[in-house]
Amino acid sequence: MQKFDRNSCLREAEIFKALGHPTRLWIVKQLADGQEHCVCEFVEAVGVQFATISQHLTILRQAGLLESDKRGQSVYYRLSCPCIIDTLKCLADKKTE
Amino acid sequence: MQKFDRNSCLREAEIFKALGHPTRLWIVKQLADGQEHCVCEFVEAVGVQFATISQHLTILRQAGLLESDKRGQSVYYRLSCPCIIDTLKCLADKKTE
DNA sequence: ATGTTATTATGTTATATTACTAAATAACAA
DNA sequence: TTGTTATTTAGTAATATAACATAATAACAT
Numbered sequence: 001m002q003k004f005d006r007n008s009c010l011r012e013a014e015i016f017k018a019l020g021h022p023t024r025l026w027i028v029k030q031l032a033d034g035q036e037h038c039v040c041e042f043v044e045a046v047g048v049q050f051a052t053i054s055q056h057l058t059i060l061r062q063a064g065l066l067e068s069d070k071r072g073q074s075v076y077y078r079l080s081c082p083c084i085i086d087t088l089k090c091l092a093d094k095k096t097e
Numbered sequence: 098m099q100k101f102d103r104n105s106c107l108r109e110a111e112i113f114k115a116l117g118h119p120t121r122l123w124i125v126k127q128l129a130d131g132q133e134h135c136v137c138e139f140v141e142a143v144g145v146q147f148a149t150i151s152q153h154l155t156i157l158r159q160a161g162l163l164e165s166d167k168r169g170q171s172v173y174y175r176l177s178c179p180c181i182i183d184t185l186k187c188l189a190d191k192k193t194e
Numbered sequence: 195a196t197g198t199t200a201t202t203a204t205g206t207t208a209t210a211t212t213a214c215t216a217a218a219t220a221a222c223a224a
Numbered sequence: 225t226t227g228t229t230a231t232t233t234a235g236t237a238a239t240a241t242a243a244c245a246t247a248a249t250a251a252c253a254t
Contacts (some may be wrong), residue, residue: 001134004143009119009126012185016122020114021242022106029106037098039201045106046101052243054202073200073251079156089110092181095155118212136231149213151232170221170230196254203248211240218233218248 020061020086023048024056027077028065032085036069036076115160117180120145121153124174125162129182133166133173 005041019025042053046073057077066078079085116122124139139150155172157163164177176182 001142002123004123006119009123013117013119015117016113017117020110020112020117020211021123022103022110023109024103024243025100025113026099026106034222040199041098047098050201051203051245060200064177070250073198073250074199081187083184086183086187087180089180089228090183091135137229140230146214148215148233149233150215155232167220167231172231198234198253199251201248201250204246206244206246207242208244209242212238214236214238216233216235219231221228221230222227 007038015063015065018059018065020075022054023053024060027053027056027060028079028084030081031066031079034079035084036078038074040074047094057064112160112162115156117160118153119152123159124150124153124157125176126185128163128176129176129185131176131179133175135171135173137171148156 019028023046026046030037030042030045039050039053039057042057043050046053057066057068061068061077065079065081065084066077068075068077070076106185116125118128123143127139127142128136128138136150136154139154145149150159152167154163158174162176162178162181163174165172165174167173
């Protein structure tokens with residue numbers, strides 16, 4: 001058994017924490033097809049305030065899961081770590097056991 | 098873009114939420130070798146109260162990540178979904194980029 | 195320059211989480 | 225039985241998170 005080193009676990013835990021909210025997990029799934037989507041699309045589909053979606057997107061970006069680009073008036077988000085999709089698939093399989 | 102269905106995301110998000118704490122993520126990593134470990138080992142290595150570790154283990158078990166068995170005076174925990182290890186590896190690789 | 199749309203930042207309140215202490219339970223030893 | 229060790233449960237206080245309203249910013253159109 002290793003000795004527990006809090007700091008070395010904090011960064012990785014942050015990634016999972018970011019995924020640990022239904023809205024944020026759903027956003028990641030929407031981006032799993034590799035396509036970009038803009039903030040307004042998420043706002044419309046989820047049905048909450050712009051500010052709330054923006055806050056969730058910031059958390060996902062800070063965790064390193066998303067990247068964004070501003071083009072014209074809109075900000076577009078895409079998945080930065082496609083490996084997360086495999087995990088989601090694995091969990092989906094597990095759910096139907 | 099799909100319509101957002103909160104309930105269908107809640108269960109899966111719970112799994113990630115469980116992993117989104119440094120102590121709990123560390124516990125899962127310790128079990129990643131496939132071996133069982135008892136509660137007291139985690140308590141000693143992490144250096145917090147028994148009650149705190151027990152609480153974390155309960156969260157991981159409820160998320161479906163761990164299974165436990167009581168043998169004699171000790172309760173032994175093991176990983177119930179080895180696929181999570183692949184994800185942890187993938188994230189570890191990503192971290193060194 | 196002014197207005198409009200898209201987005202982010204700030205402040206606030208309600209709720210959830212964390213880690214603790216203390217009490218309860220369960221298995222075994224003396 | 226009594227005591228001891230391992231673990232869980234319950235209650236509590238500090239801290240963190242969520243979602244909102246509102247203000248600020250940024251790009252484009254008129």
